Amino acid sequence: MFEARHNMDAPTTTSADNGISGEDGGWFTPHKPVSPSNPEPETAEPRAPRPAPSPDAQLIQRTMAEIGPVADKVTSYFYALLFVRHPHLRSMFPASMDTQRDRLLKALLTAAEHIDNKQVLVTYLQHLGRGHRKYGTHAEHYPAVGEALLGALSHYATDSWNAETEAAWVRAYTTISQVMIDAAAEDERKSPPWWYAEVVSHDQRTPDIAVVTVRPDQPYPFLAGQYTSLETPWWPRIWRHYSFASAPRTDGLLSFHVKAVPAGWVSNALVHRARPGDTLRLGPPAGTMTVDHTTENGMLCLGGGTGIAPIKALIEDVAEHGERRPVEVFYGARSDHDLYDIDTMLRLQQSHPWLAVRPVVDRLDRHHVQLPDAVRDYGPWNEYDAYLSGPPGMIRNGIDALLGAGIPSERIRHDEFEELVAAAH
């Protein structure tokens, strides 16, 4: 549970998810208001009324409402309690905790808040438990975290805290930790906690974008469209997510598209420092933005910036399956210069008659025309499944554009927002 970037290795989601991912969940994540400028799309199915929260969920929500305004203080207090009582745990976290620091707590609180949504919660927590193996987390660490959690909550939620509330939190944390522990134990039987991977090539595409290719030290099974977490030798215990830029290859190599962003520990190391021969560590594969081979629907793919990487993997996957369904790719960038992978994409288009690739460069005319706007000029899209990959703002606006174009939310796939926000650094 001691994730270096505790932003909850959460499951990839479709925009129909009503669970703990995306805009619906998250401790500090404001719910997106439905306003006249952001109406519910007409195509949206009427939502079934949500069942009333269970008594435990109500107590948990009360605590959450009380601590919300003092979230920073709760976070600091939680980590102080954890490290003061269990100093040996400090070394499991990155040296610099700055923006990372609230992620463990945030993951736990988000899970607790969704304690009634068992189905989504269990998938999420199993993933979280498996993902924590790479941090050296063991079952015996969980009680220490639970104590710090209760200590921080009871200290700041003084109005709502009582024996009943504490019991609700204990039950929630027991469930959460047990699911994580069980998932980690099961995973231990089939996978290593992490993989070492040697950099075999480093292709500097622009001054700030590199394609990094690595050879894992043992077979690394994954699906096209998934992502991994990656740690460099220069910043131990700082992990970031990157999507695989190819479908699984016969030579076992894995490629990542990395853009160095300001103040990005991992991205700058990978773009400006990593060279062939360096050894990285990889966590397990994750994400469900994978091709649904049970349908013949067309695929509408929006790849913004380095978000084009998993889209390329999806195309290769369709090609390998010998499918002939239409795949329409909109590849967005801020400028021509930023379309660093356009040659590869156009080559793929030449090889596959079912594939159309449309580069979309931002236009700053009267309105700022961006990638999602472009799909409105084409279509119809109602027979298509949609795949979105890129910066969070693009995903959000892309979902709106696609819903407006008649694609129901359960057929829109994208990586989960929380991890997107932290992925780039």
Ligand SMILES: NC(=O)C1=CN([C@@H]2O[C@H](COP(=O)(O)OP(=O)(O)OC[C@H]3O[C@@H](n4cnc5c(N)ncnc54)[C@H](O)[C@@H]3O)[C@@H](O)[C@H]2O)C=CC1
């Ligand atoms: N490297 C990887 O493997 C992956 C990266 N990502 C994410 O993709 C992003 C890539 O960043 P950059 O290359 O700097 O992209 P960028 O910021 O240059 O934007 C790329 C495209 O997205 C559009 N866009 C950006 N913000 C938008 C908004 N608010 N509304 C509508 N359209 C918008 C732009 O018009 C442009 O076409 C990062 O956030 C990264 O975390 C996502 C999946 C995989």
